[in-house]
Amino acid sequence: MKILRRIIFLFLVLIGFVVSLDAQATDRALRIVSLKPNITEILFALGLGNEVVGVTTYCDYPPQAKKLPPVADYIHADIEAILAQKPTLVMASEENSVKKEIEFLLSRGIPVKTYGFQGIQETLDSIQKIADILGVGQKGAILVAQLKTDLLLTKNRLASHKIQVLALVGKKPIVVVGENNFVGDMIKHVGLENGVVSNTRYPILSLEEVLRISFDVILDLSMGNETLALEKIYPGVPHWKSKKRIVLDMNLFRPSPRLMDGVNALIKVFETP
Numbered sequence: 001m002k003i004l005r006r007i008i009f010l011f012l013v014l015i016g017f018v019v020s021l022d023a024q025a026t027d028r029a030l031r032i033v034s035l036k037p038n039i040t041e042i043l044f045a046l047g048l049g050n051e052v053v054g055v056t057t058y059c060d061y062p063p064q065a066k067k068l069p070p071v072a073d074y075i076h077a078d079i080e081a082i083l084a085q086k087p088t089l090v091m092a093s094e095e096n097s098v099k100k101e102i103e104f105l106l107s108r109g110i111p112v113k114t115y116g117f118q119g120i121q122e123t124l125d126s127i128q129k130i131a132d133i134l135g136v137g138q139k140g141a142i143l144v145a146q147l148k149t150d151l152l153l154t155k156n157r158l159a160s161h162k163i164q165v166l167a168l169v170g171k172k173p174i175v176v177v178g179e180n181n182f183v184g185d186m187i188k189h190v191g192l193e194n195g196v197v198s199n200t201r202y203p204i205l206s207l208e209e210v211l212r213i214s215f216d217v218i219l220d221l222s223m224g225n226e227t228l229a230l231e232k233i234y235p236g237v238p239h240w241k242s243k244k245r246i247v248l249d250m251n252l253f254r255p256s257p258r259l260m261d262g263v264n265a266l267i268k269v270f271e272t273p
Contacts, residue, residue, distance in 0.1 A: 030134070033082055035072050035092040038117060040065050041256035042127055043091075045143060046136050053085040061251070061258070077101040083108075091130070093117055117255035118201070119185040124148065127257065143257055150260045151189065158270050159191030166195045166215040166243075168222050169250065171233050174205045182255040183221070190266050207234060217270075218243050221250040246270075 033054035034040040040059040043052050049064055054071035071081040077098040082090065082105065090105055090112045092098065102112050113133065115126035124144050131140020167177035167187060177183045178198035187194050195215035196203065218230070218240070231240040246269050252262040 029088075031086055031088045033071055033085055033087040033090045034059065035077060035090065035098060037061070037251075038123075038254040038256040039091050039093070039115070039130070041254065041258060042130055043134075045257040046131050046134065046139050048134060048136065053087060054082060072098065079104060089113065091115070118181055120151065120182070120189060120255075120259065123182060123255040123259065126255075147257065147260065151263070154260075154263050154267060155189060156191040157267050161191070161270060162193070163217055163270065164193045164195045164215045165217050165219045166210070166213060167219040168230075169202060170204075171222055171230060174207065174210055175202050176205055176210075177201075177219075177221070178203050183253045186253060186259070186262055186266065187219075190263060190270075192266070192270070207237070211237070215243070218245045220245055220247045221253065223250050 030048075030051045031053045032043060032048070032051050034043060034052055035056060037056060037059045040052065040055050041061055043049060044062050044065065049062070052065070052068060055065055055068045056072045056074060057070045058074055059065040059068070059070075069081065069085060071078050071085065075097045079101055082101075087110060090102070090110060092102060092112065092114050094114045094116045095118070102114070105112050113130075115129060116122045117126055124147060127147075128137075128140045128144050131137050131143070165187060167183065169175050169177060169183075176196045177187065177194065178196050178200045179194065180199060181201035184194055184201075195213045196205075230245075231237065234240070248262075248265055248269065252258070252265050254262075
């Protein structure tokens with residue numbers, strides 16, 4: 001297995017090793033503000049942590065990120081705090097909720113780059129794009145090649161188990177993992193079946209709608225004050241008690257270089273009797 005992993009890795013490096021001319025010309029004297037935790041992780045994984053000058057309050061990995069000035073939370077950006085860092089580049093996701101703030105920054109002549117992370121492949125592509133634009137295309141290619149190698153070796157690992165899951169990210173209201181998003185893609189990647197068939201990435205469902213869904217296991221990814229079991233939030237519903245509940249940290253499912261942590265966590269909990 002180790003030899004196979006090495007062969008695949010070297011092959012992917014050879015076919016994916018591309019450094020753009022734009023990247024080679026990039027000025028490395030940057031002051032980067034990251035408006036998403038996964039982007040912060042990508043920047044540190046590429047060795048660019050020293051050039052990050054602003055992050056969100058949810059940027060908790062690596063530990064050094066928690067020491068950086070907070071300029072945003074998950075849905076709001078503090079324009080004054082961002083401007084105070086004198087950024088030369090602001091990085092955000094395409095599905096970012098701070099569009100007005102981004103438009104304002106652009107109007108002030110501050111470059112803003114946005115990237116997509118809705119699936120595994122799009123995340124890998126975005127990691128490489130970020131590496132290229134910041135002049136570390138080679139590091140990006142090696143990182144992406146390693147992730148592709150690991151993903152190839154874990155694809156459909158749980159398919160033989162034939163398990164349908166209901167993945168929850170919120171309980172009051174009930175928010176589930178649909179399709180066309182990163183978490184749903186990870187569930188599909190390991191061979192689990194998502195009981196929720198919806199083009200909405202994270203649909204909000206009524207209790208009645210949930211009870212009509214066919215599933216074997218509740219995959220509980222909820223955080224904060226919603227970590228209580230469903231039967232405690234919605235007492236008197238015997239349906240919950242008959243289903244196995246697996247709790248995992250939602251932070252394991254960030255579209256970042258740590259994506260294999262989430263993949264391996266899924267495999268481990270479902271392969272363990």
